[in-house]
Amino acid sequence: xxxxxxxxxxxxxxxxxxxxxxxxxxxxxxxxxxxxxxxxxxxxxxxxxxxxxxxxxxxxxxxxxxxxxxxxxxxxxxxxxxxxxxxxxxxxxxxxxxxxxxxxxxxxxxxxxx
Amino acid sequence: xxxxxxxxxxxxxxxxxxxxxxxxxxxxxxxxxxxxxxxxxxxxxxxxxxxxxxxxxxxxxxxxxxxxxxxxxxxxxxxxxxxxxxxxxxxxxxxxxxxxxxxxxxxxxxxxx
Numbered sequence: 742x743x744x745x746x747x748x749x750x751x752x753x754x755x756x757x758x759x760x761x762x763x764x765x766x767x768x769x770x771x772x773x774x775x776x777x778x779x780x781x782x783x784x785x786x787x788x789x790x791x792x793x794x795x796x797x798x799x800x801x802x803x804x805x806x807x808x809x810x811x812x813x814x815x816x817x818x819x820x821x822x823x824x825x826x827x828x829x830x831x832x833x834x835x836x837x838x839x840x841x842x843x844x845x846x847x848x849x850x851x852x853x854x855x
Numbered sequence: 856x857x858x859x860x861x862x863x864x865x866x867x868x869x870x871x872x873x874x875x876x877x878x879x880x881x882x883x884x885x886x887x888x889x890x891x892x893x894x895x896x897x898x899x900x901x902x903x904x905x906x907x908x909x910x911x912x913x914x915x916x917x918x919x920x921x922x923x924x925x926x927x928x929x930x931x932x933x934x935x936x937x938x939x940x941x942x943x944x945x946x947x948x949x950x951x952x953x954x955x956x957x958x959x960x961x962x963x964x965x966x967x968x
Contacts, residue, residue, distance in 0.1 A: 845898040
């Protein structure tokens with residue numbers, strides 16, 4: 742079975758600084774996709790960034806980028822120039838090419854200090 | 856605009872009662888999912904469906920059931936509510952394909968007393 746692990750329950754960053762959230766996963770599938778979702782206090786789930794496992798190039802979306810290490814099964818999220826609006830729960834998620842199930846980690850609560 | 860909606864937003868029920876949470880999407884998505892969110896556990900998959908008449912069990916399916924009679928709806932039923940089922944429930948939908956974005960409803964906070 743596929744699993745997703747987020748080992749940092751809480752993180753804190755100063756405004757304008759950079760922070761990295763960690764995620765590891767376990768799978769025997771060769772075709773899969775990885776995602777980071779943001780959940781602000783409103784409870785809305787917002788897709789931040791996605792990565793295809795077959796692509797070596799790390800995905801980037803404005804201030805958000807990932808460090809995808811396929812052999813290590815690691816998928817970390819880097820937030821640059823942190824803003825107060827980045828404060829939220831962040832979930833790492835896995836989706837297999839065969840099963841199509843979306844599986845989440847336990848989340849990292851990010852606080853942004855002014 | 857297409858959307859996915861859950862109802863009710865909040866519900867309090869008594870132990871042993873049957874409860875149904877509604878999920879309706881207008882994206883015309885084939886895939887639909889139900890999750891529960893609990894502190895320290897993240898989002899755990901309860902049931903999912905790849906299309907009409909198709910349902911599958913997730914990792915925490917005991918005590919829950921779903922049925923898919925049309926594309927738009929996937930209601931979640933708690934057959935006999937227990938206090939352990941107090942949680943926030945999320946419905947999500949996506950198009951076919953593992954690289955497609957999943958869209959989430961706004962969540963239902965269920966309290967079983």
